[in-house]
Amino acid sequence: MARYHIETYGCTANRGESRAIERRLRDGGHYPADGPADADVAILNTCTVVEKTEQNMLRRAEELQDETGDLVVTGCMALAQGGAFADAGVDAQVVHWDGVPEAAMNGECPTTTPDAEPILDGVIGILPIARGCMSDCSYCITKRATGKIDSPPVEENVEKARALVHAGAKELRITGQDTGVYGWDDGERKLHVLLDRICDIDGDFRVRVGMANPKGVHGIREELADVFAENEKLYNFLHAPVQSGSNDVLGDMRRQHQVGEFLDVVETFDDRLDEWTLSTDFIVGFPTETDDDHEASMDLLRRIRPEKINVTRFSKRPGTDAADLKGLGGTVKKERSKAMSELKREVVGEVHESMVGDEREVLAVRPGTGDSVKCRDGAYRQVIVRNADEHGIEPGDRFEVSITAHETMYVFGRPV
Numbered sequence: 113m114a115r116y117h118i119e120t121y122g123c124t125a126n127r128g129e130s131r132a133i134e135r136r137l138r139d140g141g142h143y144p145a146d147g148p149a150d151a152d153v154a155i156l157n158t159c160t161v162v163e164k165t166e167q168n169m170l171r172r173a174e175e176l177q178d179e180t181g182d183l184v185v186t187g188c189m190a191l192a193q194g195g196a197f198a199d200a201g202v203d204a205q206v207v208h209w210d211g212v213p214e215a216a217m218n219g220e221c222p223t224t225t226p227d228a229e230p231i232l233d234g235v236i237g238i239l240p241i242a243r244g245c246m247s248d249c250s251y252c253i254t255k256r257a258t259g260k261i262d263s264p265p266v267e268e269n270v271e272k273a274r275a276l277v278h279a280g281a282k283e284l285r286i287t288g289q290d291t292g293v294y295g296w297d298d299g300e301r302k303l304h305v306l307l308d309r310i311c312d313i314d315g316d317f318r319v320r321v322g323m324a325n326p327k328g329v330h331g332i333r334e335e336l337a338d339v340f341a342e343n344e345k346l347y348n349f350l351h352a353p354v355q356s357g358s359n360d361v362l363g364d365m366r367r368q369h370q371v372g373e374f375l376d377v378v379e380t381f382d383d384r385l386d387e388w389t390l391s392t393d394f395i396v397g398f399p400t401e402t403d404d405d406h407e408a409s410m411d412l413l414r415r416i417r418p419e420k421i422n423v424t425r426f427s428k429r430p431g432t433d434a435a436d437l438k439g440l441g442g443t444v445k446k447e448r449s450k451a452m453s454e455l456k457r458e459v460v461g462e463v464h465e466s467m468v469g470d471e472r473e474v475l476a477v478r479p480g481t482g483d484s485v486k487c488r489d490g491a492y493r494q495v496i497v498r499n500a501d502e503h504g505i506e507p508g509d510r511f512e513v514s515i516t517a518h519e520t521m522y523v524f525g526r527p528v
């Protein structure tokens with residue numbers, strides 16, 4: 113029996129991996145320590161989205177090694193650039209997520225099944241439905257860590273969802289590297305089938321679908337939009353990262369989709385749903401991106417006006433094909449990133465401003481800063497409600513609010 117300390121960085125998929133690791137450790141009779149200094153083993157679940165993150169990961173690994181002595185490193189950076197830890201003088205076991213419990217337990221196997229008990233983060237249940245993707249993007253090193261899509265059967269995921277709901281989840285987050293290709297390895301894409309089944313589970317909860325690449329969604333866009341239209345439990349929210357408005361750049365990125373396919377998805381959802389949130393991502397300053405390509409991305413953003421936009425300045429990832437391309441100068445990347453970020457603020461700010469004065473139902477999902485609570489409306493827009501204690505509101509409650517004001521990234525609501 114060991115005391116462990118686990119730290120997780122990056123996306124919700126990574127947090128889901130950490131929960132699975134913890135579940136297996138606890139099933140094996142191990143328990144969390146109060147901090148790294150009290151632990152027998154420290155586990156660092158890493159992320160490697162940008163260069164700065166890598167430096168932070170290496171620094172944190174050194175600190176944890178000093179504090180705990182026995183260190184296990186996993187996650188995307190560990191698996192794609194495992195050698196970086198040894199190069200930095202960190203003496204750690206570097207393993208795949210699946211190998212962490214064994215590594216942390218010095219070769220002892222967990223004694224019970226890993227899926228015995230659902231684990232919640234407050235009222236949020238995180239459900240990774242599959243690992244991996246069907247793409248091979250030229251700039252990505254995550255792929256090396258995760259490999260091809262590996263989809264458990266629908267029934268298995270439904271049972272995990274049911275367990276989370278029975279344990280008190282009010283918001284289920286369906287995660288994965290690319291949820292749109294769930295089931296591909298089994299011969300057909302089944303995200304819509306899975307969502308329909310999950311929505312059939314008895315209980316008062318909502319479901320948020322995590323990142324789905326446009327190519328994967330394109331082939332099932334009609335079925336998927338129908339499932340959204342027919343199921344109140346689904347937040348009307350789709351995260352489909354387009355990454356560029358130029359087909360040439362998408363080709364160089366090996367993104368599989370073209371701009372037209374992304375637009376087909378958006379138009380299908382526009383046709384079926386009265387109100388929904390499109391979340392999309394753009395990479396700015398890809399090595400082959402010309403001024404015209406950048407303008408094409410800006411035009412696409414102006415045309416589709418997504419409610420949520422992530423703008424990432426391109427950075428080279430070691431060992432990827434895109435890292436071998438001659439890069440753009442830092443000034444060019446900075447200017448393009450600034451221009452797109454300004455446009456993003458304008459587009460998103462407009463959406464939020466248009467909500468002021470509306471009344472809508474929200475679900476409280478997390479405590480906010482001070483005495484506020486973070487809520488989500490039916491299209492997964494963030495609504496902050498202040499003075500939660502005074503109104504007797506806590507995470508898990510559903511209630512009507514009037515939208516009173518907005519910031520760029522969220523709005524404020526008052527219970528009515």
Ligand code: SF4
Binds near residue numbers: 254289
């Ligand atoms: S879809 Fe592309 S960026 Fe995402 S994990 Fe797969 S290869 Fe990487």
